[in-house]
Every structure is written in structure tokens, then in C-alpha cells.
Amino acid sequence: MPDEPSLDPAVPALLAKVGRYPQHHGGLGVVRTLGRARVTVHAVVEDRLTPVALSRHLSRAFVRPTTGLEDPDALLAAFLAIGRSIGTPCVPVPTDDEAAILIAEHADALAEHFLLPPVPAGLPRLLAGKASLHDLCEDLGVGSPRSRAPADRDELVDAGRELGFPVVLKNRDAWTRLRTPAVGSTTAIRDERGLLDRFPPGALPPVLVQEYIPREGAEDWIAHLYCGAGGAPLAVFTGLKLRSWPPHAGVTTRAVALGNPVLAELAADLCRRIGYCGVADLDWRYDGRDGRYKLVDFNPRAGAQFRLFENTDGVDVVRALHLDLTGRDVPRRPQVDGRVFVAGHLDLPSVAAWLREEHRLPPGLLPVGGTERAWLSGEDPLPAAAETVRFLGTVTRRLGRDVRARTAGVREAARGKAALVRA
Structure with a gap:
């Protein structure tokens, strides 16, 4: 077990969020990893009985339930009030795209109370948008699944025919996924009839139609990074997604840390070229048809499974963020391979779905390098x-x-x- 890195205990942190998702294990991971390093941690929570609010590593819970439907100025005012209440500059750690976008686009106003990575103000919104991310990848020559952003029902049908069924549907943009969602989560549609049934005549909500990369010969990979000023990658980790819920499209329920130098360089080079600064969670799909890694999602914030990854000095991306913003060096050490991340109860239905589809035991049941459990902890039960x-x-x-x-x-x-x- 690596020694705890020497974070600055005089600088607190804030788990920052917009929207209602009280059962989020990523937020608990933020509180635990910083609290164990003796950092005072505060959190925005939905109520006093959310799991995060009950962690022994949390110093103070700010009950600020939001939906994402609020006016951005009201959300900004709430963050400023929290900053004033904390009373000393602190490091915010967003766990959703909307919070990351809000913080980046109002950095000047927030700088009085928060230590912020110098990310270009409009970049998180561009990266979180599925259509704008695809356009960026095409401009930079980065692999990306073929995608279309239809404006109406006719273009929706044309997109399905052009890309070929099945197709994958995603909410196109941050904020609109909360205000006018097109789908509840990433959804595969098998045929044109299913596409039309999902969207009756009328205004089409903001949706992205993406080609389906066949599971045969494909692999789902994760890259988590922390980048300093100018996009310099200070911590880069890669891992293989083993299962998700819902199957093949939802949140990661089991994954293994596995060094992939090719993918690590792809992710790091992308962040350097666009000047991204901060914590990032990137989803890639290896396409066996052409042998390329294709960027599926770029989340400009801490990912739910970030605790899968540590380097040999015990630094994960959230600790790297705190180290860098408080003027301390981020140890550049190799990642610890073989660690397995398990997302608690959600892994049970993912195992059942795997058995039903594959008629064999799923991979990753026996961890090689230790297991990081999203919820269970003997010292924080x-x-x-x-x-x-x-x-x-x-x-x-x-x-x-x-x-x-x-x-x-x-x-x-x-x-x-x-x-x-x-x-």
C-alpha cells in the first residue's frame, strides 16, 4: 500500500454538483480520497441522508438540492454563497458536466473563493457536447464513431439510414440532457420503426445519432487524466471496462486498471493540443474493424470510477488536482495495474445480464491487484x-x-x- 501523498491540509476542497443524483459513488470517492489525505472536505448534497453526507471524511454538507433547470445565475450565486461560508479559498471538484461548465464559464467570479485550473472558458461545454466533440475529433484527426445531429424527424430518419442500424442515441448537450432529454441514457435502436416510435411527430429534442460499433472485436477502454496549465498531462491512467449497467451502454460497474501506452498517448496528446486543464474522464472504444481507438465521450470532470486508478505514490486524478492547484508537485509515477473497481449493487444485474447473453462466467470476478469498492469500506461504513x-x-x-x-x-x-x- 503506497504512502498517502502529502497534500496541503490548509486548503479545503468542495464536492461540487448540479442536478439530482444522490446515489453517486464518484462523489463519495472524492470525499474519501481527499479526507484520507487529511484535507478538509465539504460537499453539496441533496439532503442530510445522502450517502456522501454520512461519510466520516466529510467535514460539512451544504444541502443545496438542484435539478439543472435553474437559471445559471442562481446556481452561480449558490456556489458563491458556499465559498463565502467556507471562508478560505478551496479546490472545487465537479462530478457532473454541468457543474464543470458552470465553474469554467464563471471562473472570474468564482476566483475570489476557489482555486481553479486555468481551462479555457468555453472548452468544457464543447467537450461535453456529443456533436461538438465529434466535430472536434474530425478536425484533429482523432478517431470517433460516425455521428449525426439531426434537426428534425426527417433528418433523424436520414441519419439512421446513413449510419446503418442498429444506431446509438445520446443526449446531445449538457444542460439539455436535464431540461429536454432525448433519452434517459445511451440507448441502442435496432431499426427505423423503433427510431420513429421513440420520437413522435413534433419538435425533436437535442439528440445525437451515432454508429454502433459491433461488440465482436471491440473493447471498451477508459482514460482518466489530470492536466496542468496549457494541457500538460501530469497524471494519465488507462483501464479496461469489463461490465456496465445497463449492459454495453451504461455506467461502469466493473473495470480493471491496465496500462495501455498507445491509448495513454492518444488521450494525453489530445489534451495537449486543445489546452485542456483539469480532471478528465474519457471513454474510448477499440474498433476491431479498422484497428483504431475511437473517442466516445470526453467528460471534463471527475469520473464516477476514478478511484480505479492510482500511481505507485498513491496519487489519483483528484489528488493530482489538489496537489497542482496548491503549488505542490504531482509525483510522475507508473500506474498500479491490476486494481479492480466494483460499483456495488449495480454489478449484480450486470453479471446476470452477462450470464444470460454469453452463457458463461463474466471476466474480472477474481481481482488480481486488489479491489476498490465504490461503497463498502470498513473504516467508513x-x-x-x-x-x-x-x-x-x-x-x-x-x-x-x-x-x-x-x-x-x-x-x-x-x-x-x-x-x-x-x-
Whole structure:
């Protein structure tokens, strides 16, 4: 086990977020990794009983429930009020694209209370946008799945025909994914009928249609970075995604840290060329058809599974951020390979889906270099207990909805039969 890196305990940190996602293990990872390094950590939370709010490593919870529908000026005012309440300049760590964009675009106003990476103001919004990211990749010659951003239903159909079914649908932009979502999450559509059924006539919400890279011969890779001023990569990690939920499209439920020099250089070179500064979470898909890594997503903030990665000095990307912004050196050491990240309860349905589809045991069940669990921690047990309660509540509500829907269907069918009999 590496020694804890020497972070500056005089500079606090703030877990910064916009939107409602109380069961987010990435935010808990931020609180734990900085708290264990003796940094005072504050957090924006939805309520006092969110898992993060119950962590022993959290100094203060600011209950500021948001939806992302608020006026940006109101969100900015809330962050400024939190900064004044903390009373000393601190390091904000965003865990969603909207918070990262808000902070970057209002850096001048926030600089009085927060230590911020000097990222170009408009860059996080460009990178978080699926269509604008694709355009950037094409301009720079970076591999990217073929994509279209239709303006109306006719263009939607044309995009499906051009790219070939199945296609993948994504919410096109940050903010609009909360305000006018096109899909709940990344969604595969098998045919044109399914595409039309999903979007009835009328205004088309902001959506990206992306080619589906066949699973045969493909691999899903992750690159997490911290880049200093000018886009200089100070910490670069790569890993292989083993499973996700929903399958093949959702959040990572199990992954393994695995050094990939080719991918690491691709990710680092991209950040250098665009001058990206800060923490980044990049999703890549290796396409066996042409042997290229293709950038699927660029998240300009801490990723949910960032704790998968450490270097041999115990530095992850969030610790690298704090070290750099407080004027300390970021140790340039090799990453620890073989670490496995498991996202708690979400990995159970992903295992079941794998068994159902593949008829064999999934990879990564036996960790090689130790397991980083998203929730379970012997020295910080309350967040896992709170997550279990919330998870069971979510499952119960969904089962209840399914039962009610089926019951309503049975009753409707019975009424239809009765009407036929009477006729």
C-alpha cells in the first residue's frame, strides 16, 4: 500500500454538483480520497441522508438540492454563497458536466473563493457536447464513431439510414440532457420503426445519432487524466471496462486498471493540443474493424470510477488536482495495474445480464491487484448502509410500477373482452 501523498491540509476542497443524483459513488470517492489525505472536505448534497453526507471524511454538507433547470445565475450565486461560508479559498471538484461548465464559464467570479485550473472558458461545454466533440475529433484527426445531429424527424430518419442500424442515441448537450432529454441514457435502436416510435411527430429534442460499433472485436477502454496549465498531462491512467449497467451502454460497474501506452498517448496528446486543464474522464472504444481507438465521450470532470486508478505514490486524478492547484508537485509515477473497481449493487444485474447473453462466467470476478469498492469500506461504513436502503427503495418502487402497469393491462384486456361479449 503506497504512502498517502502529502497534500496541503490548509486548503479545503468542495464536492461540487448540479442536478439530482444522490446515489453517486464518484462523489463519495472524492470525499474519501481527499479526507484520507487529511484535507478538509465539504460537499453539496441533496439532503442530510445522502450517502456522501454520512461519510466520516466529510467535514460539512451544504444541502443545496438542484435539478439543472435553474437559471445559471442562481446556481452561480449558490456556489458563491458556499465559498463565502467556507471562508478560505478551496479546490472545487465537479462530478457532473454541468457543474464543470458552470465553474469554467464563471471562473472570474468564482476566483475570489476557489482555486481553479486555468481551462479555457468555453472548452468544457464543447467537450461535453456529443456533436461538438465529434466535430472536434474530425478536425484533429482523432478517431470517433460516425455521428449525426439531426434537426428534425426527417433528418433523424436520414441519419439512421446513413449510419446503418442498429444506431446509438445520446443526449446531445449538457444542460439539455436535464431540461429536454432525448433519452434517459445511451440507448441502442435496432431499426427505423423503433427510431420513429421513440420520437413522435413534433419538435425533436437535442439528440445525437451515432454508429454502433459491433461488440465482436471491440473493447471498451477508459482514460482518466489530470492536466496542468496549457494541457500538460501530469497524471494519465488507462483501464479496461469489463461490465456496465445497463449492459454495453451504461455506467461502469466493473473495470480493471491496465496500462495501455498507445491509448495513454492518444488521450494525453489530445489534451495537449486543445489546452485542456483539469480532471478528465474519457471513454474510448477499440474498433476491431479498422484497428483504431475511437473517442466516445470526453467528460471534463471527475469520473464516477476514478478511484480505479492510482500511481505507485498513491496519487489519483483528484489528488493530482489538489496537489497542482496548491503549488505542490504531482509525483510522475507508473500506474498500479491490476486494481479492480466494483460499483456495488449495480454489478449484480450486470453479471446476470452477462450470464444470460454469453452463457458463461463474466471476466474480472477474481481481482488480481486488489479491489476498490465504490461503497463498502470498513473504516467508513455508513455510506454503504445508506446506499443499500436507497437502492432497495428504488428497486421496490420500480417493481411496484411494473406490477401496477401489468395489472392495468390485464384489467384493460378484461374490459375489452367483456365489451365483445356484450356486443
